[in-house]
Amino acid sequence: MLINISELISTPLKTETFKVPVDMEVYELNGDQFPFLEKSELVLTVSNMGNRKVHLEGHLECTLGIPCNRCLKEVAVPFHIDMDEEVDLSPDRQDDMADDSYVEESCINTDALINHEILILFPMKTLCRDNCKGICFKCGKDLNKGECGCDRASLDPRMAAIQDIFKNFKEV
Ligand SMILES: [Zn+2]
Ligand SMILES: [Zn+2]
Structure with missing residues (x-):
């Protein structure tokens, strides 16, 4: 107005x-x-x-x-x-x-x-609660409502590479 x-x-x-x-x-x-x-x-x-x-x-x-x-x-x-x-x-x-x-x-x-x-x-950051766990980036589940069971670590390519090294190591 x-x-x-x-x-x-x-x-x-x-x-x-x-x-x-x-x-x-x-x-x-x-x-x-x-x-x-x-x-x-x-x-x-x-x-x-x-x-x-x-x-x-x-x-x-x-x-x-x-x-x-x-x-x-x-x-x-x-x-x-x-x-x-x-x-x-x-x-x-x-x-x-x-x-x-x-x-x-x-x-x-x-x-x-x-x-x-x-x-x-305007706040720089807005959280629904201090310890909000966020959502799973794989399946989108609200992790505040419980675990979804996704293996979230394996999506990180660096982690995947390390896991491969360990697998190979075991096979030798
Ligand atoms: Zn939240
Ligand atoms: Zn998930």
Whole structure:
């Protein structure tokens, strides 16, 4: 959603609070999509700080479904987002502030703002539990539910070579 703040910018000391529903169904990162399992509305307070600078203060609670890095089972990962950003809307602002892509002209793109905040908090690694055993790379069974009986060691060609050496050794 776009919040037009052109009136706010032209009114000194004005502060306005917006309650914005989150329309997005998924969060996208590097081509992967993570569904929003839960989301509150975004409460965003925009304050005019003068000189075409605004202060954004916002809060959003959401939960994303992120696959476990080992077994791919979806894990509900909560995000507590507290925004505290200062945005420079002056036309001569440094264009190297690529982070400000959630600002378009005199509008705040709330979806882009939320994406920006989630990216900061996105976990490097997600596990369904600390000792997740992952899935068998041969048959795909979830090894947390028990052994599948596959001989996983033999798929490694280096291991196979060593086993051959031992076999030959025995035959001599
Ligand atoms: Zn797992
Ligand atoms: Zn298996």
